[in-house]
């Protein structure tokens with residue numbers, strides 16, 4: 001969906017002390033920006049930050065960094081967090097960045113122990129799947145940041161993305177800890193409901209979700225050598 005440009009977003013982001021620009025500057029030093037050394041959790045593609053704001057408000061003893069590529073949605077996320085936690089929120093930072101270049105922003109010594117991915121774009125078309133935030137191209141980056149046992153919490157409305165992602169996690173050295181094909185019927189709590197989740201749930205679409213943990217397996221980081229779902233070339237001349 002095309003997002004209308006918000007004139008107020010960039011100036012508000014620039015004036016906000018907890019919006020970090022440029023984020024590359026703090027690679028390896030993110031902990032110095034927080035008041036304490038509480039666990040450090042990352043949200044990728046936070047959008048308007050509806051779930052983010054509720055999660056930050058509920059968990060004052062966790063430090064958060066939420067990232068999105070769009071300044072327009074980050075403007076909304078900033079306002080939502082400020083409304084939920086106050087303008088002087090101590091445990092949240094926002095940054096505008098392309099997650100495909102996450103390794104330039106965060107280092108293993110930053111101590112990220114959990115990553116949230118909520119309703120990332122499904123990129124269904126062949127040749128575009130590499131852009132999925134759960135594709136091994138991205139998972140190998142996240143894996144380098146996390147300790148063994150570090151977690152990725154992922155949820156989506158999209159069946160194909162969820163099915164493929166289970167395989168992506170497996171080949172990238174993550175094991176499932178908990179998986180559900182219907183989050184809202186599962187009793188999982190607290191579930192911080194995002195803007196997209198609200199929309200899909202209202203349309204009656206079951207929300208698929210899971211928690212994956214980094215294993216100590218040694219993996220080949222060259223994902224181009226892996227056989228991944230949907231990445232094989234289309235058969236020439238129809239059905240093989």
Ligand SMILES: C[S@@+](CC[C@H](N)C(=O)[O-])C[C@H]1O[C@@H](n2cnc3c(N)ncnc32)[C@H](O)[C@@H]1O
Pocket residue numbers: 044045046047048049067068069070073097098099100117118119120121194195196197
């Ligand atoms: C479908 S929206 C979901 C937003 C929110 N998590 C939710 O559940 O409502 C996906 C978000 O990911 C962001 N995004 C997509 N690709 C990205 C990338 N490579 N780097 C940073 N953000 C990205 C988009 O700007 C968008 O805000």
